[in-house]
Amino acid sequence: MSKKIVVxxxxxxxxxxxxxxxxxxxxxxxxxxSTEKIVKMFNEKMExxxxxxxxxxxxxxxxxxxxxxxxxxxxxxxPDLYGLDIVQFPYFISIGAFTDITNWAKSQPYFDELxxxxxxxxxxxxxxxxxxxxxxxxxxLWNKDMFKEAGLDPEQPPKTWYELVEIGKQLTIDNDxxxxxxxxxxxxxxxxxxxxMFWFMPFVWGNGGSMFDDDGNVTLDSYETVEALQFWSDLIxxxxxxxxxxxxxxSGDRYNAFVSGKLAMxxxxxxxxxxxxKDAPNMDFGVTPIPKNRGGFATFGGGSLLGITSQCKNVxxxxxxxxxxxxxxxxxxxxxxxxxxxxxxxxxxxxxxxEIPQMAAFADILGYALTPYSTNYNEIYxxxxxxxxxxxxxxxxxxxAVKKCTEEIKQIMNK
Amino acid sequence: xxxxTFILLLILSLFFMIAIYWxxxxxxxxxxxxxxxxxxxxxxxxxxxxxxxxxxxxxSIFLRYAGNTFILCGLSIAIVMILSILGGYSLSKLPFxxxxxxxxxxxxxxxxxxxxxxxxxxxxxxxxxxxxxxxxLSLIYATYFMPFCLFMMKNYFSSLPATLRESALIxxxxxxxxxxxxxxxxxxxxxATIIVYxxxxxxxxxxxxxxxxxxxxxRNVQVGFMNFAxxxxxxxxxxxxxxxxxxxxxxxxxxxxxxxYYVQGMTxxxxxx
Amino acid sequence: xxxxxxxxxxxxxxxxxxxIMVGIFFIYPLIRVLITSFQEWNVMGGSKFIGFENYTxxxxxxxxxxxxxxxxxxxxxxxxxxxxxxxxxxxxxKKTSRSSKFFRxxxxxxxxxxxxxxxxxxxxxxxxxxxxxxxxxxxxxxxxQPINWLGETWLSRIxxxxxxSWKTLGFSMIIILxxxxxxxxxxxxxxSIDGAKKSQTLRFITLPLLRPTLILALILSVAGSFxxxxxxxxMTKGGPLKTTETIVMYINxxxxxxxxxxxxxxxxxxxxxxxxxxxxxxxxxxxxxxx
Numbered sequence: 001m002s003k004k005i006v007v008x009x010x011x012x013x014x015x016x017x018x019x020x021x022x023x024x025x026x027x028x029x030x031x032x033x034s035t036e037k038i039v040k041m042f043n044e045k046m047e048x049x050x051x052x053x054x055x056x057x058x059x060x061x062x063x064x065x066x067x068x069x070x071x072x073x074x075x076x077x078x079p080d081l082y083g084l085d086i087v088q089f090p091y092f093i094s095i096g097a098f099t100d101i102t103n104w105a106k107s108q109p110y111f112d113e114l115x116x117x118x119x120x121x122x123x124x125x126x127x128x129x130x131x132x133x134x135x136x137x138x139x140x141l142w143n144k145d146m147f148k149e150a151g152l153d154p155e156q157p158p159k160t161w162y163e164l165v166e167i168g169k170q171l172t173i174d175n176d177x178x179x180x181x182x183x184x185x186x187x188x189x190x191x192x193x194x195x196x197m198f199w200f201m202p203f204v205w206g207n208g209g210s211m212f213d214d215d216g217n218v219t220l221d222s223y224e225t226v227e228a229l230q231f232w233s234d235l236i237x238x239x240x241x242x243x244x245x246x247x248x249x250x251s252g253d254r255y256n257a258f259v260s261g262k263l264a265m266x267x268x269x270x271x272x273x274x275x276x277x278k279d280a281p282n283m284d285f286g287v288t289p290i291p292k293n294r295g296g297f298a299t300f301g302g303g304s305l306l307g308i309t310s311q312c313k314n315v316x317x318x319x320x321x322x323x324x325x326x327x328x329x330x331x332x333x334x335x336x337x338x339x340x341x342x343x344x345x346x347x348x349x350x351x352x353x354x355e356i357p358q359m360a361a362f363a364d365i366l367g368y369a370l371t372p373y374s375t376n377y378n379e380i381y382x383x384x385x386x387x388x389x390x391x392x393x394x395x396x397x398x399x400x401a402v403k404k405c406t407e408e409i410k411q412i413m414n415k
Numbered sequence: 416x417x418x419x420t421f422i423l424l425l426i427l428s429l430f431f432m433i434a435i436y437w438x439x440x441x442x443x444x445x446x447x448x449x450x451x452x453x454x455x456x457x458x459x460x461x462x463x464x465x466x467x468x469x470x471x472x473x474x475s476i477f478l479r480y481a482g483n484t485f486i487l488c489g490l491s492i493a494i495v496m497i498l499s500i501l502g503g504y505s506l507s508k509l510p511f512x513x514x515x516x517x518x519x520x521x522x523x524x525x526x527x528x529x530x531x532x533x534x535x536x537x538x539x540x541x542x543x544x545x546x547x548x549x550x551x552l553s554l555i556y557a558t559y560f561m562p563f564c565l566f567m568m569k570n571y572f573s574s575l576p577a578t579l580r581e582s583a584l585i586x587x588x589x590x591x592x593x594x595x596x597x598x599x600x601x602x603x604x605x606x607a608t609i610i611v612y613x614x615x616x617x618x619x620x621x622x623x624x625x626x627x628x629x630x631x632x633x634r635n636v637q638v639g640f641m642n643f644a645x646x647x648x649x650x651x652x653x654x655x656x657x658x659x660x661x662x663x664x665x666x667x668x669x670x671x672x673x674x675x676y677y678v679q680g681m682t683x684x685x686x687x688x
Numbered sequence: 689x690x691x692x693x694x695x696x697x698x699x700x701x702x703x704x705x706x707x708i709m710v711g712i713f714f715i716y717p718l719i720r721v722l723i724t725s726f727q728e729w730n731v732m733g734g735s736k737f738i739g740f741e742n743y744t745x746x747x748x749x750x751x752x753x754x755x756x757x758x759x760x761x762x763x764x765x766x767x768x769x770x771x772x773x774x775x776x777x778x779x780x781x782k783k784t785s786r787s788s789k790f791f792r793x794x795x796x797x798x799x800x801x802x803x804x805x806x807x808x809x810x811x812x813x814x815x816x817x818x819x820x821x822x823x824x825x826x827x828x829x830x831x832x833q834p835i836n837w838l839g840e841t842w843l844s845r846i847x848x849x850x851x852x853s854w855k856t857l858g859f860s861m862i863i864i865l866x867x868x869x870x871x872x873x874x875x876x877x878x879x880s881i882d883g884a885k886k887s888q889t890l891r892f893i894t895l896p897l898l899r900p901t902l903i904l905a906l907i908l909s910v911a912g913s914f915x916x917x918x919x920x921x922x923m924t925k926g927g928p929l930k931t932t933e934t935i936v937m938y939i940n941x942x943x944x945x946x947x948x949x950x951x952x953x954x955x956x957x958x959x960x961x962x963x964x965x966x967x968x969x970x971x972x973x974x975x976x977x978x979x
Binding site: 428434499501508510604637655656 | 696698710713714715717718720785788796797805806809812823854866900904908911936939940949960963964
Binding site: 066067070073074091095096097178179180184190191192243244245247248250252253256257260262263378379381382386389390393395 | 730731732733808811812815816817818826832833834836838839924925927928929930941943944945946947949
């Protein structure tokens with residue numbers, strides 16, 4: 001019996017030791033381990049300035065961002081600040097989960113340099129609820145060594161759909177003549193509807209098409225979309241530069257293929273660069289915008305926004321912390337070393353980025369970023385996933401798919 | 416066993432071990448070899464780099480996670496054992512009217528996925544101030560791992576003859592004494608099974624810890640290393656394998672230590688009928 | 689108190705801890721779920737009572753029936769894959785010999801790895817571009833083209849089942865081993881004296897005596913496969929075209945992607961009812977009763 005008491009005491013001790021003794025403790029939820037550094041810096045600063053504000057960071061993995069938020073909101077235990085996935089904001093703003101920070105945000109010195117497209121997703125009308133925080137963009141990475149081997153100019157990645165196909169054909173190779181392709185020119189991106197939005201929509205945008213117009217109407221039903229769907233399908237079935245299996249390849253699968261030398265051109269992003277340098281130290285690779293067709297270059301402006309929740313009890317303290325997060329010092333010292341894309345493009349010229357040649361491309365790419373706005377974002381995933389995947393698998397005609405998909409999306413929007 | 420059986424088992428073992436061998440092997444490969452193709456079945460440059468990363472990231476917090484998880488295992492096992500030994504004995508030897516309903520209710524715990532109960536359970540834990548505590552988490556583990564253990568103990572006690580209890584009663588023993596001094600020693604295979612089960616389920620739990628705890632002081636091993644190793648777009652394979660390999664070790668130790676209870680072969684006969 | 693009353697009282701007392709735990713940490717949340725299933729539940733409060741609307745929505749949703757069907761098919765495939773080897777191995781390996789000990793450990797080992805880690809591992813192994821399974825098969829010239837193991841409906845169901853079987857049969861084996869301990873040696877001795885063959889002993893003596901244990905292991909296994917989530921979520925994401933989407937994935941989607949907790953609760957209740965019915969039949973088949 002006494003053994004159990006000792007154990008209970010130990011447990012109590014452990015839990016107590018985790019409680020901070022400050023008068024205002026702000027809880028920040030973030031999916032990024034490197035934010036720990038900013039939190040440390042801020043807490044030290046507060047101590048030096050004799051202020052009684054401390055921040056506690058809780059890491060939330062991507063898949064749990066929504067369930068945990070819903071649970072905590074409904075029990076009144078939401079965090080004070082949340083670096084939530086950007087596409088979730090319209091819904092949570094609409095139910096009142098975030099605080100209006102319009103005036104404070106506009107007074108910040110760096111306000112004007114933040115990417116406007118992403119900012120819109122954190123707004124309702126003219127009211128601002130969240131600011132762009134961590135940026136993830138979809139781009140094309142290419143293996144320069146493979147280009148050289150195939151006799152192509154390693155500094156000339158494909159810029160158009162046509163070039164993608166032509167180059168891809170030369171990079172899809174059967175080395176040993178055994179009938180098995182040893183190296184693919186390209187891989188499609190799949191593994192969930194989110195993937196199609198992030199990786200495929202830029203092809204639609206790059207063709208001059210769109211999913212929604214500025215008033216929120218569905219504009220997917222256009223021949224630009226049909227063409228883009230057909231193009232992806234053709235990459236597998238007609239031009240044969242991507243394997244059929246890649247329709248279901250998630251980020252991890254494509255990454256593995258790229259690193260192991262089975263893939264020449266890879267739909268990846270800034271988040272891959274650090275790992276690539278570690279897992280494939282001998283590979284010379286480059287970053288370029290996703291190839292376009294009739295439109296301009298486009299990329300999905302993804303990542304997360306940072307907002308103060310409506311259950312925060314000390315909004316001023318939270319704003320002081322937010323101001324610190326966006327300060328030069330915090331951004332550069334905490335995020336730049338991991339090659340995280342900063343929300344402030346003016347800081348891209350920093351010593352950490354400058355050491356990595358691939359980072360130079362991102363300043364421009366940020367200019368092409370688009371982010372769709374919808375309070376039913378997750379619900380439209382379903383028809384998007386189903387119909388797009390059917391086309392890529394060769395099981396449905398692109399025109400039919402687009403029509404049906406648009407219908408279903410319209411139904412969802414009108415509920 | 417016959418030679419033929421032995422060889423068949425050996426072949427099956429080989430198949431079983433390939434994935435595990437691969438996991439362990441990869442955990443000792445340097446990062447640039449982890450994803451190389453053709454895949455190497457041995458490595459020329461074995462390294463402890465992955466483990467080093469695992470154990471030193473964020474000021475070696477992984478050790479803290481491991482410590483937390485051991486405490487959780489201890490707590491869960493203790494609670495479950497009490498619940499299921501007492502309860503299993505009751506259902507088996509001391510049935511009363513309506514106890515079957517309770518048994519069915521307990522069984523239905525196994526029929527509900529955590530997603531369904533997440534929000535009300537989270538709310539409850541919050542109200543009880545048990546969120547983000549090791550003790551609170553172990554209560555959840557105990558509740559949700561207990562049904563199988565209760566069933567197991569009930570079954571096992573039922574296979575012991577009623578005369579055991581009857582003769583002990585005649586000798587004037589209390590019910591508790593009959594349970595712990597007479598029945599329990601004979602039910603060790605079942606007890607061993609439930610210890611292994613609860614240990615493994617607790618040690619390998621990912622999702623419950625993720626939802627009901629948040630601060631790193633209370634984090635467990637699985638969440639810990641998955642946080643290091645994965646993000647929305649990236650997976651650090653070397654680290655995942657290192658974490659998985661490390662994870663197997665305590666579980667295997669528990670299993671080996673308790674093995675003897677499965678195969679006593681001597682429990683039979685003397686106590687039956 | 690009479691002897692009978694004393695017995696009942698002790699019975700109740702011993703079961704009390706269980707009842708308390710279950711009451712607080714299961715029944716209470718479950719009742720909340722039941723209530724929520726009749727509501728249009730609002731995260732920020734102010735939920736509306738809407739009667740059976742959620743239930744009709746669920747029962748008329750194609751995806752509900754699709755995922756239910758997927759889950760049942762999966763359970764039907766994976767259960768024998770786990771059970772039959774577990775039973776055979778337990779019977780063969782129940783002795784104390786060194787070699788038995790070795791094999792028992794080998795077959796148990798996969799159970800010691802977490803579900804999440806092994807899902808990632810096997811996804812990697814199964815990949816058609818760089819996975820080792822295809823690598824080995826093509827190197828040995830057993831197949832001419834790499835196979836997309838997880839890309840085709842029935843194939844992916846089988847391959848995921850293989851992974852699950854690999855991972856869990858060791859534990860089912862242990863449950864059965866423990867159950868075998870309850871069968872006294874004399875029974876086998878008597879059988880062999882009577883000249884029974886090994887297979888006859890298995891069929892007519894071991895299996896009947898093992899029934900309660902087998903039912904337990906079966907219920908555990910079936911409940912587990914009905915709740916399948918992690919391995920499909922990681923390995924196939926429900927694809928291709930939702931054909932491997934399980935019902936728990938559907939609950940997860942409704943609750944946390946469509947933000948509809950009311951509907952999610954209704955589906956959960958339906959799921960619980962279905963699984964209870966299945967288990968009830970399993971228990972009946974096991975001739976289950978108290979001693």
